[in-house]
Amino acid sequence: MSERRLPPVTQVGMLSLSLIVAAVIYLSAHLPHHVSLGPAVALLVASALLLFGIVVALARAPGFAWGRFLEVGKWALLAYTVIAAMIEYVFLRNNTSGGPLVVLTLSLIVFALTVPVLIAFTVARYDEPA
């Protein structure tokens, strides 16, 4: 099998995705009323840090197929940007504004980055580096 020893991107990415989904659920469950942003911000920051950690760990992994990762990742990013934009549009349409909108937008950005990373990693881990 062409699989190499790589950091646990899928597991950590799943955790990052879980945290960001939890942040969006927390905000959605309280909108349009006033909502304390603390828990959502904490979840967002933790999720973003995990995503950053994944990318750093991958950058240090020898023999990773970056070519394939970027090839798949760019198309997945395009697709999930469209999906995130649709969700953002619904919140904007319903006059979400201020702090909740900022946190929601950032959460959707992290979401739109995490999923392509997971897809691209799963494809690239079985590929030979260029």
Added chain:
Amino acid sequence: MASATVSTPGVAAAAGAPPAIRPLDFQIVPRRGLPIVAFVLVVVVVAIAVNDVWPLMFLHVVAGATWTVIDLFLGFVLGPIIGSMSVPARAEFTSRLMPKMVLIMPTAVTVTLAAGWQLSTNLGTNQVGYALHGWVVASFIVVGVMSVIALGLLEPANIAVLTEMKKPRPNPEVIERLMKRFIYTAGATGLMQVATFVIMTKLATG
């Protein structure tokens, strides 16, 4: 299009090793389907902008039913069938089914969520004061868990197995491992769709 050319199980390179698979000719993302996806998304944007109950209800129910039925069918009917197929047969079947799923599932999920949120805002069912708000939040949680499984495990396995099958020399072990992951996660999301049925029928009947 899939002009599948797979070897028969008897072509296994070595005893005990998964049978060899010849590369298959297909598009991972069927380009012919992209205009349809774009059209559906435009319809959703318009429906949300118009904010009329009927088109929102139509889109939410149709897309939600599509999502639910495909998950259940894939998890409990097709999944076990695929699992019992030989690797080459599984590869051929997968090369025809999965590219369609790459387009259908994200579109169905996006339409369900976007139209559903707008619908619940219109009807006031996502308000904290709504009598069944707890059930609405429960639906968020069920969808959230399904999304994490689908986006974190199922979708990557789907794309990876299709990419592997297009290689000049596909690795049957990789395909088998990814297909197993796909079938198990499809089963898990199928199981969670039963919870969606419970919640949605409760919300519909009050």
